[in-house]
Amino acid sequence: MTMGLIQVVVTLLIAILLVKPVGTYLVKVFDYETTGLDRIFGPVERFIYRLIGVREKEPMGWKKYVFAMLLSNFIMMMLMYIIFRIQKFLPLNPDKIDNMSPALAFNTAASFITNTNWQAYNGENSLSYLSQMIAITFPMFTSAATGFAVAIAFIRGLVARRDNLGNFYVDLVRTITRVLLPLSFIVALFLVFQGVPQTLHGAADATTLEGVKQTITRGPVASFESIKHLGTNGGGYFGTNSAHPFENPTPLSNLMEILCMLLLPTALVYAFGVMIKNKRQGWSIFAAMGIMFLVFLSVVFVAEYNGTPALNALGVHGNMEGKEVRFGISESSLFTAVTTAATTGSVNNMHDSLTPLGGLVPLGEMMLNNVFGGKGVGLLNGLLYVILTVFICGLMVGRTPEFLGKKIESKEVKLASIALLVHPVLILVSTAIALVTPSAISSIANPGSHGLSEVLYAFTSGAANNGSAFAGLSANTTFYNIAIGLVMLLGRYISIIAMLAIAGSFATKKVAAATSGTFRTDTPLFTGILIVIIVVIGALTFFPALALGPIAEHLGMFQ
Numbered sequence: 001m002t003m004g005l006i007q008v009v010v011t012l013l014i015a016i017l018l019v020k021p022v023g024t025y026l027v028k029v030f031d032y033e034t035t036g037l038d039r040i041f042g043p044v045e046r047f048i049y050r051l052i053g054v055r056e057k058e059p060m061g062w063k064k065y066v067f068a069m070l071l072s073n074f075i076m077m078m079l080m081y082i083i084f085r086i087q088k089f090l091p092l093n094p095d096k097i098d099n100m101s102p103a104l105a106f107n108t109a110a111s112f113i114t115n116t117n118w119q120a121y122n123g124e125n126s127l128s129y130l131s132q133m134i135a136i137t138f139p140m141f142t143s144a145a146t147g148f149a150v151a152i153a154f155i156r157g158l159v160a161r162r163d164n165l166g167n168f169y170v171d172l173v174r175t176i177t178r179v180l181l182p183l184s185f186i187v188a189l190f191l192v193f194q195g196v197p198q199t200l201h202g203a204a205d206a207t208t209l210e211g212v213k214q215t216i217t218r219g220p221v222a223s224f225e226s227i228k229h230l231g232t233n234g235g236g237y238f239g240t241n242s243a244h245p246f247e248n249p250t251p252l253s254n255l256m257e258i259l260c261m262l263l264l265p266t267a268l269v270y271a272f273g274v275m276i277k278n279k280r281q282g283w284s285i286f287a288a289m290g291i292m293f294l295v296f297l298s299v300v301f302v303a304e305y306n307g308t309p310a311l312n313a314l315g316v317h318g319n320m321e322g323k324e325v326r327f328g329i330s331e332s333s334l335f336t337a338v339t340t341a342a343t344t345g346s347v348n349n350m351h352d353s354l355t356p357l358g359g360l361v362p363l364g365e366m367m368l369n370n371v372f373g374g375k376g377v378g379l380l381n382g383l384l385y386v387i388l389t390v391f392i393c394g395l396m397v398g399r400t401p402e403f404l405g406k407k408i409e410s411k412e413v414k415l416a417s418i419a420l421l422v423h424p425v426l427i428l429v430s431t432a433i434a435l436v437t438p439s440a441i442s443s444i445a446n447p448g449s450h451g452l453s454e455v456l457y458a459f460t461s462g463a464a465n466n467g468s469a470f471a472g473l474s475a476n477t478t479f480y481n482i483a484i485g486l487v488m489l490l491g492r493y494i495s496i497i498a499m500l501a502i503a504g505s506f507a508t509k510k511v512a513a514a515t516s517g518t519f520r521t522d523t524p525l526f527t528g529i530l531i532v533i534i535v536v537i538g539a540l541t542f543f544p545a546l547a548l549g550p551i552a553e554h555l556g557m558f559q
Contacts, residue, residue, distance in 0.1 A: 001305050004330025008301070011255060011334060015262045019286075022263060023270030029178045030152045030171065031275065041177050048177075054169045061163040062504025065153055066497055068168040069146060073113055073493075076142060080109040080135040084127075093128035094202030095217075100126065107481035112136055114492040115143035115374055117228070117235030117345050117467040118484060120476040124217035124238050129200055132237065137224050141184075144231030144375040145175035150496050151268060151376030154383065155275050157503025158404055161511075165503060179264070180231060187226035187260055194253040197246055198222040221246055229260035232374040234345020234467035242335070242348040243324050254331055254348060261342045265372040268379050276404060280522035285382055288530045292371045296361045297337040303357040304329045309557050322353025333358070340365040343374035345467025352454070352471040356554035359470070360546065363457055366464035367542045368534060369423060374465060377492075380499045386521065387416050387502070389533045393519055403521060405511040412502050419498035424541045426463040426487045431456050431545070433483070440479045445472035449556065453549035458484060463491035 028035055049056050060068065083090070084105035088098050100108065104120060111118040112135070121127070127136065149171035156165050192198050197218040204216045221237045225247055228235060235241070242248040248257060269289065273282015307319045323332040332349040339346050340362035351362055365371050370381035391408050394401025401408040434440040434455050444451040454473040461468055462484040469475065475484065520526065 001330075004305075004328060005301075007330050008297070008334050011258055014255075015259055015266065018259070018263060019266045019270050022267035023274065026179070026264075026267055026271040027274045029174055030166075030271075037178065041174075045173055045177055048173050049170070052169065054167070056167070056170055058167055059164040060167050062153075062157065062165055062500045062507070065165045065168050066500050069150065069496070070493065072142075072169075072172070073146060076139060077109050077113040080112065080139060081105050083131055083135040084108055087128045087131045090128065090130050092130035092133075092200065095128070097126065097128045097131075103478045103481040104476060107485040109135070110485040110488050111467065112139040112233075112235070113143055114465050114488045115140075115147055115231070115233055115343075115377075116462060116465040116488045116492070117233045118462055118469070118488065119235050119239075119467070120481055120484075122239035124219075129219055132224065133220060136235070137220075137227060140224075140227045140231050140233040140235075141176050141180050142172070144180060144227070144233060145172045147374060147376030148175045148179070148264075148268070149376070150500065151379045152275075154380055154499055154503040155272055157500075157505075157507040158383075158406070159276050160507035163504050163507045165500070165507065180227060183230050183260075183263075184223070184226040187230060187256060188222040190256055191222040191225055191253055194256075195245075195249040196222040196225060196253065218246065225257070226260070229257045229344060229346060230264065232261060232265060232342045232344040234339070234343075236346065242346045243350070248348055251326065251331065254327055254335070257346065257348075258335060258338050261338050261344045261346070262372070264375060265342050265378050268376065269372070269382070272379060272383075278404070278522060281404075284522045284524075284527045285379075285386065285530070287524075287527045288534070289370065289372050289382060291527075291531060292368070292534070293337065293341050293365075296341065296365055296371065297334065300336055300354070300358045300361040301330065301333045303355045303361075304333050306355075308355055319353075319355050319358070322350030324348060336362055337365070339468060340466060341371040341373075343369065343378065343464050343466040345461065347468050350471050351457070351468060356450075356453075356550045356557065359453060359457075360550040360554075362468065363453070363460055363546065363550065364538070364542075366460045366466050367424075367427070368538050369464045370534065377465065377496070380495070384416055384419055384495075384499065385530060385534050385537075387412060388420065388537075389526070389530045390519065390521060391416075392533065393529065397519070399517065399519075402512060402518065405514065406506050406509040407512065411505055415498045415502045415505075419495040419502075420537070422494045422498075423463055423491060426491050427456070427459050427542075428545060430459040430463075430483055430487050434459070434479070437479060439477060440483075443474040443477055443480065445474065449549050449553040453553065456545055456549055459487055462487040465492055 084100040107120055149168055152171055153165035198220055199218055206214045206216055208214055224237045238244040238247055248254055269286045270282050273279040304319050318329050327348055335348045372378050373381050387408055390401045390403045391413055444454055454470040457470040458473055458475060
């Protein structure tokens with residue numbers, strides 16, 4: 001356990017050391033500061049703008065920004081759906097993969113356009129190379145860039161003097177060309193160095209030592225894995241995801257994938273502080289997210305090392321079920337906490353095999369959906385709770401609440417309430433419907449509390465745009481493909497629209513000078529209050545469901 005703890009601490013220290021330099025670079029990218037890299041990226045970006053008919057300096061108000069985001073995402077989703085439906089007739093299909101069914105194609109297209117990457121299919125058996133590259137890997141860039149662009153637009157709205165959130169297409173392109181593509185190229189080369197395949201050749205036939213013929217699936221895996229983790233996309237080229245030795249072969253590749261998941265979500269929080277010209281504010285929010293993450297990590301780490309009473313009675317110390325020996329309990333626990341904190345959805349162990357309290361951790365992080373969170377959207381959810389916290393504190397002291405010198409009024413509170421409530425409504429209502437639908441109930445592999453956790457986890461993963469799953473649920477059915485597909489779309493876009501509307505409202509407000517009576521939001525006191533508000537709201541919303549699922553299962557082990 002001691003060595004495992006050291007591994008976890010070293011990984012987190014490396015991640016923290018990367019926050020400031022990467023965050024500083026992000027500020028330069030989105031504040032359009034002149035750098036030496038303009039010579040490399042500038043011509044490419046200007047060519048793309050001419051190709052799509054975009055004027056680089058054209059400003060967008062919040063409504064125009066939302067329309068551009070929705071239009072581009074809708075067109076890309078339709079193209080993805082068509083590719084899945086006709087992939088059998090398209091090139092780069094050496095293994096003769098058949099077309100997807102309509103419901104599965106809808107679910108998969110919704111999944112990858114929303115940065116969820118929920119997989120109701122096995123990648124090696126259901127997608128051609130062309131589908132993997134054009135309809136899976138490419139949307140990993142665009143969906144991550146969309147979330148990033150929206151977060152940057154929201155930050156601009158907080159400090160703007162008029163309704164100008166920037167230009168969505170410019171933000172999208174710069175995120176891809178200056179952030180995601182260069183980093184993905186470097187990470188892909190490292191993964192190839194570690195043994196991850198990168199080829200367009202078809203499956204290889206091999207003969208085992210026992211003389212058995214075996215077909216080994218391969219493909220452009222390294223490029224898939226790099227953007228999968230950097231873009232907090234999740235999913236997997238293979239059905240077993242990052243537990244597969246072709247996706248994550250060594251402890252070093254595991255370290256790289258963890259760092260990639262944390263890199264941009266953490267750096268963006270620091271960049272937020274710099275862009276609003278209040279680094280203390282950025283560190284205050286970072287501290288709140290970091291404290292919650294460490295608590296969740298501690299719970300899953302201890303729970304998996306303690307194992308279960310049944311295992312302990314057999315003299316087996318620690319729960320290794322569903323985990324790879326090359327990673328062990330510590331790296332599996334850290335991966336679990338990171339992938340659901342950053343809403344990535346990539347897994348190097350089977351969450352269905354976690355102890356009940358261990359399984360509670362990924363559920364809890366996705367339910368809160370603001371423990372750093374996914375690309376861009378995690379910061380948005382964190383700022384949503386900041387606005388609510390300031391409003392609640394303002395009510396308590398009897399003064400108009402302000403954030404960054406701008407008053408929070410009824411319009412912003414109503415929009416924030418919509419963004420806050422859509423998440424639990426999608427999760428709890430969908431879970432309730434599934435548990436009374438016979439065709440959905442038949443997909444549950446385990447009875448009782450664990451079966452409830454499987455369904456609850458599926459819809460929580462969809463609403464949080466995470467994509468990981470409890471493996472015991474057979475989700476490739478018409479009901480789950482359509483239901484989870486709708487949850488992913490609504491969970492993604494309703495909250496984004498509401499938050500951009502808040503940004504547009506903030507952008508037109510006047511800035512009030514700070515006085516001795518101003519409630520500061522960049523202090524340790526505010527960080528503590530923010531954590532309490534998040535935990536209380538989360539507990540009031542989700543505790544009954546958790547009590548029937550993982551908590552009941554945990555208590556049942558001692559009977």
